[in-house]
Amino acid sequence: xARRYDPDRRQRIIDAAIAVVGERGIAGxxxxxxxxxxxVPLGSTTYxxxxxDELLVAALRQANGGWLEDFARWVAxxxxxxPLADEVARLVEETLAGDRSRVELxxxxxxxxxxxxxxxxxxxxxLDEMVALLGRRIGDPATARAVVAFADxxxxxxxxxxxxxxxxxxRDGLAGVLG
Numbered sequence: 001x002a003r004r005y006d007p008d009r010r011q012r013i014i015d016a017a018i019a020v021v022g023e024r025g026i027a028g029x030x031x032x033x034x035x036x037x038x039x040v041p042l043g044s045t046t047y048x049x050x051x052x053d054e055l056l057v058a059a060l061r062q063a064n065g066g067w068l069e070d071f072a073r074w075v076a077x078x079x080x081x082x083p084l085a086d087e088v089a090r091l092v093e094e095t096l097a098g099d100r101s102r103v104e105l106x107x108x109x110x111x112x113x114x115x116x117x118x119x120x121x122x123x124x125x126x127l128d129e130m131v132a133l134l135g136r137r138i139g140d141p142a143t144a145r146a147v148v149a150f151a152d153x154x155x156x157x158x159x160x161x162x163x164x165x166x167x168x169x170x171r172d173g174l175a176g177v178l179g
Contacts, residue, residue, distance in 0.1 A: 010048045012038045017059045022105040026112050029056070053118035060109045060119055064126040067106050068133075070095075075133045084138065085175040088147055089167045092154045096165050107156060127152075143178065150174055 016038035020029055029052060031045040038045070049055040074094070078087045095103060113123035127148060135144035154170060157163075 006040075009038075009040055009044055013040060013045055013048055013055070014058045014062055017055050018063065018105065018109075021059065021108055022101060026056075026108060026115075031055075051118075053116050056109070056112055056116055056119050057122055060112070060122045060126075063106050063109050064122065066102075068126060068129055071130050072133055075137045078137055083171075083175065084143075084147065085171045085178060088151055088174050089171040092151055092158075092170055093165055093167055095151075095155050096158050100159075103155065104159060107159065146177065147174070150177060 013034060016034045017029060020033045020037050024033070031049075031052070032042055034055065035042040035045045045055070049058065071091075074087075074091050078084075109119075110123050110126070113119040130148045131141060131144045134147060135141035138144060138147075150173075158165060
């Protein structure tokens with residue numbers, strides 16, 4: 001039997017891995033689950049991704065791409081006449097008001113780096129790119145790193161606690177951190 005030409009198969013597998021993680025979490029990720037979600041033979045997943053870590057790397061790279069596009073748009077929209085604390089409050093608010101399942105998925109993949117050493121450099125690259133984007137805009141890489149960490153922590157805390165977003169508290173807290 002001849003092989004079926006399927007140039008999009010690798011991408012479908014990555015998309016399926018992201019869908020599986022979104023539905024079941026990292027613990028639910030397996031070659032078998034991804035193959036079923038992508039509607040491909042099990043051997044296709046292992047052909048394109050010999051290990052689950054390889055698949056996680058590809059999934060995180062893809063998720064980071066979307067995250068970085070959104071972040072770059074936010075950075076480009078920073079108004080220099082508005083205090084940075086207000087702009088960061090806007091970022092956190094917009095992130096939390098968006099597609100919650102997408103944000104949860106991005107954090108699920110991001111936090112997978114804690115347990116999967118192969119994924120750590122991908123998570124670190126994303127953070128470094130966020131710092132670089134913001135650092136170029138505000139002119140201070142150290143402040144940019146603190147702002148990225150602060151915003152990241154706030155989003156994660158809101159996702160975990162479900163507390164309502166309070167712009168004034170975020171703005172005032174960040175203003176205190178920034179001096």
